Amino acid sequence: MxxxxxxxxCTAAVLSIPLWLLADERVDLSAIHRIKAEAFxxxxxxxxxxxxxxxxxxxxANSPNYRAAADWAAKQMKDWGLTNxxxxxxxxxxxxxxxxxxxxxxxxxxxxxxxxxxxxxxxTNGVVTGEPVxxxxxxxxxxxxxxxxxxxxxxxxxxxxxIEMVTTPLGKRYTDSELTELERAPEPGASPFGIGRPTAGQxxxxxxxxxxxxRKFRTKVTQFLKDEEVLAVxxxxxxGDGGTVFGAQGGSREMKDPIPPPMVVVTPEHxxxxxxxxxxxxxxxxxxxxxxxxxxxxxxxxxxIGEIEGGRKKDEIVMIGGHFDSWQGGTGAxxxxxxxxxxxxxxxxxxxxxVKMDRTVRIGLxxxxxxxxxxxKEYVKEHFGDPETMKITSEHAKLSAYFNVDNxxxxxxxxxxxxxxxxxxxxxxxxAPFKDLGATAVTIRNTGGTDHQSFDAVGLPGFQFxxxxxDYMTRTHHSNMDVYDRISKGDLMQMSxxxxxxxxxxxxRDEMIPRKTLPAARPRRTDPDADEKKGDKKTAPATAGxxxxx
Numbered sequence: 001m002x003x004x005x006x007x008x009x010c011t012a013a014v015l016s017i018p019l020w021l022l023a024d025e026r027v028d029l030s031a032i033h034r035i036k037a038e039a040f041x042x043x044x045x046x047x048x049x050x051x052x053x054x055x056x057x058x059x060x061a062n063s064p065n066y067r068a069a070a071d072w073a074a075k076q077m078k079d080w081g082l083t084n085x086x087x088x089x090x091x092x093x094x095x096x097x098x099x100x101x102x103x104x105x106x107x108x109x110x111x112x113x114x115x116x117x118x119x120x121x122x123x124t125n126g127v128v129t130g131e132p133v134x135x136x137x138x139x140x141x142x143x144x145x146x147x148x149x150x151x152x153x154x155x156x157x158x159x160x161x162x163i164e165m166v167t168t169p170l171g172k173r174y175t176d177s178e179l180t181e182l183e184r185a186p187e188p189g190a191s192p193f194g195i196g197r198p199t200a201g202q203x204x205x206x207x208x209x210x211x212x213x214x215r216k217f218r219t220k221v222t223q224f225l226k227d228e229e230v231l232a233v234x235x236x237x238x239x240g241d242g243g244t245v246f247g248a249q250g251g252s253r254e255m256k257d258p259i260p261p262p263m264v265v266v267t268p269e270h271x272x273x274x275x276x277x278x279x280x281x282x283x284x285x286x287x288x289x290x291x292x293x294x295x296x297x298x299x300x301x302x303x304x305i306g307e308i309e310g311g312r313k314k315d316e317i318v319m320i321g322g323h324f325d326s327w328q329g330g331t332g333a334x335x336x337x338x339x340x341x342x343x344x345x346x347x348x349x350x351x352x353x354x355v356k357m358d359r360t361v362r363i364g365l366x367x368x369x370x371x372x373x374x375x376x377k378e379y380v381k382e383h384f385g386d387p388e389t390m391k392i393t394s395e396h397a398k399l400s401a402y403f404n405v406d407n408x409x410x411x412x413x414x415x416x417x418x419x420x421x422x423x424x425x426x427x428x429x430x431x432a433p434f435k436d437l438g439a440t441a442v443t444i445r446n447t448g449g450t451d452h453q454s455f456d457a458v459g460l461p462g463f464q465f466x467x468x469x470x471d472y473m474t475r476t477h478h479s480n481m482d483v484y485d486r487i488s489k490g491d492l493m494q495m496s497x498x499x500x501x502x503x504x505x506x507x508x509r510d511e512m513i514p515r516k517t518l519p520a521a522r523p524r525r526t527d528p529d530a531d532e533k534k535g536d537k538k539t540a541p542a543t544a545g546x547x548x549x550x
Contacts, residue, residue: 025429031355032433032501038349039497045345046489049337053484057331060119061368062095062301066325070304081351082306089302090378092368093253095295096120103264107285114243115266116329116480118250123292124262130154130231132286134278143224150228154286157233160275161268163241171471174413179441192446222260232288233263236271243267246479248327262290301367303375308351310360318506319362319402320346320499323369323451330482334472339405340365342492346500357507366451376451385458390521400512401461403502404452410468411491412498414441418456418463422514430505437494441466459518
């Protein structure tokens with residue numbers, strides 16, 4: 001090859017390199033190699049998963065299990081050598097736990113019922129047997145219709161659910177074409193959210209969920225059922241079938257709210273059988289034995305915090321986190337033991353390797369996320385600023401970025417920019433070493449319903465990773481199948497390597513991550529159309545008397 005041909009070839013090669021690689025965004029591939037090796041060859045992430053789920057799960061916020069899990073996680077982080085490990089309190093409300101559940105149809109034939117009790121509802125004080133009655137409670141007119149007719153009954157508050165044969169896989173990974181589409185910016189004026197997002201709640205104006213009206217009606221139904229002196233309430237999960245039961249809360253953590261009767265959620269097939277028998281006037285009797293406790297003290301829940309102290313810029317912070325709490329149907333594996341375990345593993349990797357990092361790295365494992373991002377909101381308000389007033393603290397200027405994981409067991413496939421154009425070339429550079437592991441997508445789109453929003457709300461760079469959907473929304477999310485066996489070991493190892501690498505890159509970058517314009521203050525809305533959970537990724541519709549606050 002002559003000099004002209006060589007020059008031409010070199011020019012062509014340079015022109016073929018993506019523009020983001022030509023930017024001055026250095027990536028220490030030697031450090032990334034060490035991080036990958038530790039993550040893939042000496043992983044402890046599944047050990048952490050075991051303790052968070054099989055030993056300490058489920059982890060309902062502020063429950064005894066949650067507190068035991070928090071103590072374990074704090075001790076584990078100290079054993080790894082993290083500093084400033086602590087449990088920071090925030091106001092939450094009453095606790096709840098259950099220690100026994102048995103449900104069966106005993107007439108006309110015996111059949112065990114697959115299900116579990118709903119959170120913040122009482123036990124039965126021993127075995128109770130009663131007749132079910134189908135009394136759908138969805139409107140004020142329904143309450144008037146059934147007034148005075150339900151005493152001593154087991155009330156089925158939902159219409160039977162039609163079940164269709166599933167002909168598509170429950171779990172999936174993103175295809176290349178789907179990731180390409182996800183990277184496209186929304187059309188001006190269109191929703192800023194990503195593809196495949198589930199809808200949430202009952203629609204308010206413009207099709208948005210109207211959570212405040214749902215909450216108020218739920219409280220009214222709870223008081224109605226209590227006044228009627230019903231024996232128990234029976235419902236089914238809003239999604240899922242084939243023995244998978246989805247459910248969350250039936251009562252309230254708020255001390256001021258009424259305590260409902262015992263409430264049970266079962267698989268829809270069992271619910272439907274009971275409803276068909278009643279429709280044919282065949283006598284039915286159900287039997288329940290539930291031990292559950294509403295615990296008034298302590299009223300404070302905790303976030304678990306730990307750090308790896310930085311070097312020459314140790315007063316500046318890079319944060320990672322995910323929510324630590326779960327619902328009670330399973331053991332909180334995919335939601336969000338996976339995210340918690342990955343973040344803990346990322347900290348372990350960095351501490352084990354003793355890599356040099358200029359900035360301090362801080363982990364936050366949040367409580368009360370399922371009830372409305374409570375833990376992360378309170379942490380942000382205490383340390384960085386109040387979104388209602390936009391009065392910010394001195395710490396606000398010191399946070400470079402916050403990275404969050406909360407979408408189950410799926411591999412990281414990229415990251416949501418949350419509207420931050422300036423971060424795009426940075427994150428493209430940081431993801432480049434993981435292209436062969438499937439992590440490529442950087443999208444300007446937003447995603448909602450988890451703790452990065454608490455940081456974004458006060459103008460801090462808060463980001464959520466894009467993950468493969470797997471069977472998160474179809475099988476495990478808030479269900480009795482949210483257990484250790486639904487976790488993919490390889491996926492968590494991949495996630496741990498990417499998170500640890502992002503942390504290393506952010507901690508050693510010359511400058512902090514660029515910020516969007518500081519948002520305006522957002523005073524709390526008190527009108528009935530308030531929708532503080534706009535864009536929530538996680539909530540099932542809420543019918544009268546049932547509950548998933550998310």
